[in-house]
Amino acid sequence: MKVAIVNLGQIVSGDWRNPCAAGDTIVAEDGRITAVGVASAANVESADVVIDAGGMTAIPGLIDSHVHITFGDYTPRQRTVGFLESYLHGGTTTAISASEVHVPGRPSDPEGVKALALAAQRCFATYRPGGIRVIAGSVILEPGLTQQDFVEVAQRGVRLAKAGFGGVKSSYDYVPLVGDAKAAGLITTCHTGGSSIPGSGAITGDHLLAMHPHVSFHINGGPTAMPDRDFERVIRESEIALQVCTAGNLRTTLLCARLADELGAFDRFLIATDTPTGSGIMPLGMLYTIAHCASLTDLAPERVICAATGNNARVYGLDSGYLVAGKSADIVLIDAPDGGTQAAALAAIKHGDIAAIGAVITAGIPRFVGRSRNTPGTTRMARVVKSSVMQDFAPTAH
């Protein structure tokens, strides 16, 4: 399928160093972006589907790097089906598993956690609820796992490993496990802050610096934050990515955002939700944390959007997250919410309002054009002005 989006008011690139792209058109074909900014009339006319954005803003699809998936589009923690499809209506086009710890009766022995991660990875390899991409399969680090185990799961397609929910005596027991997982080529992540479930201990700056995982999960607290003084230490003394989550401590989210900016560490500042959890299912969580960071700090809204898109893509090695030719065509149209005080999406976000979503495209396929079933309505209207495919792109009613 070839899709052209015309009449864009603004384009956010996903690259925080150069967050705004010039032009008003994006073209995608066979799942990949082929042109950003300008396209010839012939190029647009040859598209199977042409979307008139009506002056809205295009951003890369949001990448939530902390989603508690299990199997299927179901969360046992909140006993709800269809949550991933609902997240797509909040602009999230990729959900990265924070490990499958919510699977009821999850195993804790080495063979069991390996099998669980591999099964999750396989079950979401091609399954896209509502069109969302799910990167699943994060092996839970448990005592007894060896480097050979990590090599084995990595060879079979598992990409992630997670410290923080294993049966260790001390959090320092994760140090050799994280080292072995990294050596096998896995992307390592670590719970940070006070324990979120009974029995798992607090993980603070000393533990993070000893382990040096690729990503500090919810460095702002999940949901309980580590000491304020540890944020600057982790930024200065490591290369650990700083993931802030909606279901955490907002004050330390803002503390971390300001420090990452001041200390030249914005490359590794990541926005995620850490949901579904006890805090609930939050289809608009990414939009809320973007609005909080942009409206309560001096950061420009387009830069904050890059922390929710390109920064996550870079740290996790994904081919999406940027509106650049060659990247996966995951594109979201956003606008100022109808009835608000601001004229365009970025001004609304800076004002503290969440963006309204007018269309979501994943893997080059429009999943809906018009109104998100979860955000407020858009001020402008995105419309399909030409289509030669058997699909109406209307949001499904729920």
Ligand SMILES: [Zn+2]
């Ligand atoms: Zn979590």
